[in-house]
Structure formats: C-alpha cells, structure tokens
Amino acid sequence: MSAFDGLNVSRETFERLKIYESLLHKWNPRINLVARSTLDSAWTRHILDSAQIYHLAPHPVAHWADLGSGGGFPGLVVAIMGMEAESPAAVTLVESDTRKCTFLRTVIREIGAPARVINDRIENLDPLQADVLSARALADLTTLLGFADQHLSKTGMAIFPKGESWAKELSDAERAWSFSHRVAKSKTETGPVILTVTGVARA
Numbered sequence: 001m002s003a004f005d006g007l008n009v010s011r012e013t014f015e016r017l018k019i020y021e022s023l024l025h026k027w028n029p030r031i032n033l034v035a036r037s038t039l040d041s042a043w044t045r046h047i048l049d050s051a052q053i054y055h056l057a058p059h060p061v062a063h064w065a066d067l068g069s070g071g072g073f074p075g076l077v078v079a080i081m082g083m084e085a086e087s088p089a090a091v092t093l094v095e096s097d098t099r100k101c102t103f104l105r106t107v108i109r110e111i112g113a114p115a116r117v118i119n120d121r122i123e124n125l126d127p128l129q130a131d132v133l134s135a136r137a138l139a140d141l142t143t144l145l146g147f148a149d150q151h152l153s154k155t156g157m158a159i160f161p162k163g164e165s166w167a168k169e170l171s172d173a174e175r176a177w178s179f180s181h182r183v184a185k186s187k188t189e190t191g192p193v194i195l196t197v198t199g200v201a202r203a
C-alpha cells in the first residue's frame, strides 16, 4: 500500500500531510513529539491513525477541539484534512507543553491550517463549547468524560481512541457518568478501538 492509499484524500491534502510529516521528522530529535521508536512508522502510527478519527465525526463540523495534542495527533491532522471541505471550520489544539506548542504553531503557519493553539492546562480553560472533542493518549475514559462535560457543547460528540483496556475503562466510567457510546475498530492496529460518545452527564 502506498502512502497515498488508505487515506482517501486529494493530492493537495496529501502534500500538506507530507509537509507535516517532514516537520515532525525534523523537530522530533529536539522535542519528543512522538516516541522515537514510532518515528519511522509515523505515517501509519500517527497520521493514518488520526485520519480515521476525522471520518468518524458528523461533518460539517464548526468547532473541533483536541485536548493534549502533543505533536498534533489527532487535532492537527484533522485540521489539515478539513481544509478543502472547510469542516471543521476551526480547530483548537490544547497543549500544556510550551515547546510542543511552538512546533504546532510552526506547522499551522507553514500549511495555513485553520487551527489555533492554547498553551495551557485543560483544567484552566473556560468552556470551549466544541462540537467535536478528541483526545488521544491523554487520560482514562472517566477523566476524559469530565473534560467532555466541561468543554463539549450539549449536542456535541467526543471521539476517544482507546487501547486494549477499553472495555474496563468503559465499565469504570459508567459508574461516574451517563452517556451513549459506539465502538469502532481501529483500522491501523488490532486491539485498540475508537469510542464515539454523546450525551455526557453526571450519573
């Protein structure tokens, strides 16, 4: 499979993602944006893995917020993929690490992506009122649902990729939160899933 297959995007979007990938390779030795062991397979492990999250959202989306973005996964991939259809129209990336924020702003500027970066802790922010909220490798589901309660609009959808312990996280979270969910299998790995969650409220 070539890098272009598996994505189902235009040549222009593909070229933008390739610029992002090359900046990731350039910056990663100085700032640990992704684990060094995953850099050689960054296209699959990070870019394709994030691209599948884009397709799970109910487009068109006005405001997408990505929490704990790190090197931009999935939020910056989502912002780049959405440029042609203008969905999402705006992306907010929240990241507490200042050096990672500098990287994110550099990629955004180079590509002209419709994203802004908030360099702060999630807990400090006023409600973002996002239509879609994503977070990859940030926290357990119970904690993530607390963030969704704070930052997702009432009719919004949260999208959380989860590892093999997802079923246990789900039953733990159901003790503290009431919500509806769907489970989609990851297309890039066997075992992990992507949870889409709506209607989050305290149980």
Ligand SMILES: C[S@@+](CC[C@H](N)C(=O)[O-])C[C@H]1O[C@@H](n2cnc3c(N)ncnc32)[C@H](O)[C@@H]1O
Residues within 6 Å of the ligand: 033, 034, 067, 068, 069, 070, 071, 072, 073, 074, 094, 095, 096, 097, 100, 120, 121, 122, 123, 135, 136, 137, 138
């Ligand atoms: C394990 S990394 C995952 C990064 C990215 N989402 C990914 O999947 O590659 C978690 C990121 O969340 C950031 N982070 C952790 N807690 C945070 C908080 N409370 N507010 C904002 N950022 C946070 C960390 O600085 C780190 O960059």
